[in-house]
Amino acid sequence: MFLSAPSSAPRITELPWQPSERLFPLCWQEKRSVFLDSGGPAEQERHRWSFLCPQPAEHLTLPLTEMRHFARHLRAFLAAHAPKGELSTPSPNLPFTGGVIGLLSYEAGMAREGLISRHETDCPAFTALACRDLFIIDRLEQRLWWASLDGLPPPELPAATPPAHKCPPITAIAEQSASAWQAAVRTVQDYIAAGDIFQANLTMRWVASRPEGLDLPHLYERLRTACPAPFGAWFHTPNFTLLSASVERFLSLDRQGRIETRPIKGTCPISTDPRQNDALKETLRRDEKELAENLMITDLMRHDIGRVCRLGSVEVPQLFAVERFAHVHHLVSSVTGQLQAEYDAADLLAATIPPGSVTGAPKYRAMEIIDEVETSARGAYCGTLFRLGWDGAMDSAVIIRSISATADHLKVGAGGGITYPSHPEREYEEMCLKAAPLLKVLHSYGH
Numbered sequence: 001m002f003l004s005a006p007s008s009a010p011r012i013t014e015l016p017w018q019p020s021e022r023l024f025p026l027c028w029q030e031k032r033s034v035f036l037d038s039g040g041p042a043e044q045e046r047h048r049w050s051f052l053c054p055q056p057a058e059h060l061t062l063p064l065t066e067m068r069h070f071a072r073h074l075r076a077f078l079a080a081h082a083p084k085g086e087l088s089t090p091s092p093n094l095p096f097t098g099g100v101i102g103l104l105s106y107e108a109g110m111a112r113e114g115l116i117s118r119h120e121t122d123c124p125a126f127t128a129l130a131c132r133d134l135f136i137i138d139r140l141e142q143r144l145w146w147a148s149l150d151g152l153p154p155p156e157l158p159a160a161t162p163p164a165h166k167c168p169p170i171t172a173i174a175e176q177s178a179s180a181w182q183a184a185v186r187t188v189q190d191y192i193a194a195g196d197i198f199q200a201n202l203t204m205r206w207v208a209s210r211p212e213g214l215d216l217p218h219l220y221e222r223l224r225t226a227c228p229a230p231f232g233a234w235f236h237t238p239n240f241t242l243l244s245a246s247v248e249r250f251l252s253l254d255r256q257g258r259i260e261t262r263p264i265k266g267t268c269p270i271s272t273d274p275r276q277n278d279a280l281k282e283t284l285r286r287d288e289k290e291l292a293e294n295l296m297i298t299d300l301m302r303h304d305i306g307r308v309c310r311l312g313s314v315e316v317p318q319l320f321a322v323e324r325f326a327h328v329h330h331l332v333s334s335v336t337g338q339l340q341a342e343y344d345a346a347d348l349l350a351a352t353i354p355p356g357s358v359t360g361a362p363k364y365r366a367m368e369i370i371d372e373v374e375t376s377a378r379g380a381y382c383g384t385l386f387r388l389g390w391d392g393a394m395d396s397a398v399i400i401r402s403i404s405a406t407a408d409h410l411k412v413g414a415g416g417g418i419t420y421p422s423h424p425e426r427e428y429e430e431m432c433l434k435a436a437p438l439l440k441v442l443h444s445y446g447h
Contacts, residue, residue: 010083010097010132010147010390015154017142021221023135024234025158026054028217033236034101034129036387039228039245040326042139046230046249050137051096051387054155056129057081059237064125067111071346074100074128074388078346081130082390083149094136097147099389102128103235103242103399106378109354110367117371122406123240123379164218170442172206172412175375181431182424184373191369192420199296200360200369203415204431205376206439210410216241223403223441227326231397233385242380244402245438247325250355250384251305253348253394257339259305263297263357264398265417266290266331267430270324281322281329290331293417294320298333300356300363307351309337327437345394349386355398358382360417380404381413403438412438 020037027033033054040047060077062070078100107117108125132149146154176184181204188200220234220243227245235242249262268284271277284290298316306314318334339348359382360366381404386396404411414435416427 010149011151012094012097012145012147013154015144015146017144018157020050020052020137022157023052023137024217024221025161026155027052027234027236030054030236031238032056032059032129033234034131035234036101037224037232037234038139038230039224039232040230044230048138048140049095050139051131051134052137053101053129053131053134055133056101057132058130060126060128061124062126064107064111064116067108067125070104070108070112070126071350074102074346074349075344077128077130078388078390081132094145095393095395096387096389097136098131098134098149099387100128101131101235101387102126102385103380104349104353104384104386105380106354106358106382108383110371112350112353113364113367115364115367115371117377119371119374119377121377121379122409123377123404124237127237127240165213165215167211167214167445170208170211170410170445172208172410172439172442174204174206176204178428182428185418185422185424185427187373188369188418189420189422192418197366197369198361199293199417199419200366201358201382201415202370202418202427203358203374203378203382203413205381206412206435208410208442210405210408216243216405219243219403219441219445222445223438226441227401227437229326229401231385233397235385239406240380241405242385242399242402243405244385244397244399245326246385246397246400246402247330248357248398248400250386250396250398251348251352251394252396253339253345253392255391255393257341259309259337259339259348261301261305261335261352262332263294263301263335264330264332265294265297265357267416267434268329269433270328284329284331285320285322289419289421291320293419294331294333296361297357297417298335300361301335301352304352304356305335305337305348308340308343308347310340313338328433344392345388348394349384349396353384354382355384357398358400358415378413379411381411401434401438403442410442412442
């Protein structure tokens with residue numbers, strides 16, 4: 001159920017234009033901070049808006065054992081920090097004027113489905129930050145606002161950005177050899193041949209020791225420059241930081257209860273030669289394996305959102321569109337629906353995590369097989385990062401193309417959908433194509 005639309009609405013002040021990179025240093029010294037950082041062409045809605053909260057008012061962290069009840073906890077956390085009384089929308093043109101920004105790990109989604117991973121994870125299952133005061137950045141019109149539920153003035157910007165600390169190049173090591181990962185692909189195909197599943201998303205991680213003195217904010221600045229993405233993010237807490245360049249929307253929910261999810265499945269490289277680029281896109285458009293993979297995940301997402309949608313409202317307005325991102329082309333589909341009146345964003349998340357595009361079909365059995373054949377926990381990778389506003393509207397991303405940082409390690413994940421016709425060597429090459437820009441950012445950090 002939506003919160004009543006806010007009377008004690010956030011005080012919103014328009015400020016002189018400042019680009020995101022001038023605001024980001026406000027996050028650097030804070031114990032917790034969050035920056036939802038849209039990159040790429042600002043003309044597209046998914047790339048237009050960014051939000052930066054340098055000092056969240058409060059935080060909530062839940063263990064895996066509480067995931068059965070996480071929707072209730074999220075709803076209570078939002079309500080505890082929301083404006084009191086009737087909510088009047090201060091500006092219909094601003095998509096988010098405060099609320100909760102949260103991270104759900106992949107294992108949190110498993111737990112919601114009644115599965116516990118055999119792997120230990122160093123990522124919290126669920127972390128939420130109450131964002132009562134934040135910057136709202138319109139990249140298209142180059143406009144900037146400060147929204148404060150408490151009527152606080154915006155913080156002063158630092159006079160200059162401090163230089164990055166000196167640090168050696170960071171080399172992340174693959175946790176499996178090419179032959180071992182390809183053997184796992186064949187194991188998944190054996191399960192498909194036996195009729196257990198139609199498809200599973202198989203992934204792997206690259207791990208590096210965190211060097212002493214690593215400057216995480218500068219590492220994130222390098223990532224956002226090298227890999228501009230519609231769902232980029234800095235999500236920082238004392239024990240865990242996510243640096244994301246995600247290209248994939250998970251779920252959006254507007255104030256009227258309209259849902260959209262945009263599953264991505266199918267990848268090909270980008271060429272600097274326009275004719276070669278067109279040929280690559282056309283090959284992807286006609287690749288039966290990639291089309292079948294995308295269709296299965298689209299159907300899975302139809303089922304997942306159908307759990308909480310009005311009967312007959314789920315539709316597929318876009319199927320198999322080839323979209324260009326910073327380093328690759330992807331096949332992208334769109335599934336829409338209308339949320340039932342008795343449900344809210346927390347119910348929608350509970351019904352759909354972990355994202356179908358990073359699990360497989362049927363989802364439950366695919367997750368069991370993934371946990372058996374993969375050699376480590378996914379953690380934040382393949383989880384979801386979301387923003388949930390005071391008005392009940394939500395947007396979220398699948399956490400892919402990301403770097404996870406703890407006190408000891410940095411991790412990068414990549415993977416792909418495995419079907420019966422998959423070629424293990426080709427799947428390995430595609431996975432490495434996805435990971436390469438992130439690994440390059442790490443390795444070039446010290447130069």
